[in-house]
Amino acid sequence: MPEYDPHAITVEQAQAIIGLCIQPLHFTEQLPLRQALGRVLAEDIISTMNVPAHDNSAMDGFAFRGADLPAGQDRQLRIVGTALAGRAYQGQINQGECIRITTGAVMPVDCDTVVPQELITASSDSHVTIPGGKLRAGDNRRLKGEDLVMGKTVISKGRILKPADLGLLASLAIAEVAVQRRLRVAFFSTGDELRSLGEALDEGCVYDSNRYTLFGMLTRLGCEVIDMGVVKDNPDALEAGLRQACESADAIITSGGVSAGAADYTREVMAKLGQVAFWSVAMRPGRPLAFGQIASNGKSAYLFGLPGNPVAVMVSFYFFARQALYRLMGADVPALPLIPIAAAETIRKRPGRTEFQRGILASTENGELRVSVTGSQGSGILRSMSEANCMIVLQHDQTTVLPGEKVHVLLFDGLL
Ligand code: AMP
Ligand code: MG
16 A cells, blocks of 8 residues: 555545555356446447448438539439348449438449438429539448447447447347346444344434445445345454455445544454554544455455445445445546536535535536535435535645535436
8 A cells, every 4th residue: 555644634635545445356157138238348348340231321212323413403213123221122223323221221233322301392203303502422321330430349348338339249140248246235324223124123223224326325326235234343243254254255345443543343353354444534524434454264355444424425326436346346437527616605625635425416407517415414414415415525734615616516417
């Protein structure tokens, strides 16, 4: 690991260190095309053919030789046949002749231009009149290979397959692809005060919500989740939980118990099982963070020890774990896009830490986008995440933001 001060690490430093430590896993499986949606492609797809395979018409109309195009006045051409999509015209087409053609029909070798039906000025069963000055040679013709060229890479390894990708693969007759197997992520919550759904809420206790937000976030990332429940604030229970998680998963996410001093045996146990760094990240919410790798019975797993507060869990998941898990699953996913948007109001901010405030992006009466905060920003106020449609990311050195000043916004749509 590069040099850093674990007491005052910035968000960017933590992200960089995590990025350096994670090595992508290579476990692949072969899947039928439909099942591959949302999965990480494990091979480069090279086009084995040109798509389209032939020059073809982009319009319904008449195909003819570009040399026959009239310069000024209209010109009459003789209709000698028809080409339909899937049924090519076999004959020859000479000067002054044309054929009827439909969209997608193969262009006869003699022709390079199509006059669309709606541009013709007169027609009979035997002749059609094309307008002067409206077309150029080559118009309304789709070229062979203009979508996919034989021998070229169509989709690179690491792509998370989207609907358009399934379509592209189908257009190449590829019925099965190699994808990475789903990443297995085990998670548990720590805390004597936590109760699971179905249990009675004893005095001073809270229901465990982190396992539900984690379930949601991991599932959206395409992971196979292993929910291990609540683990008590007890070193033996914690060690047993971590070992079991390590033996069954590629990565482990815990929440709670990583703050300095609060539960020191958490650090001890994590450190006993592997190499784990405990950071105080200059951010809010989500200051404490543990990251590393542990091993048990010859198996190893990456470990993310997230703080316990429900908003801090989500923020640290999105800004640290998400990119790391994508990297682990071999996915080539760009960093989250931050969009500059004008603040609708004053947003208080202290320099020296990155702040992640929950925001609402809305358009004003003039149609301009403005962002405001959701109200109380306490790290235990999960409602702020539920109500927000974006995160306002206030950079490390940034100070209080005045109305109209631009701030960085991360849209939840597509993320949450
Ligand atoms: P900790 O990081 O363990 O000190 O927890 C910080 C705060 O988050 C405490 O108020 C905990 O009760 C709360 N908390 C921890 N884990 C959970 C959880 N799984 N669900 C809801 N709240 C939690
Ligand atoms: Mg705790």
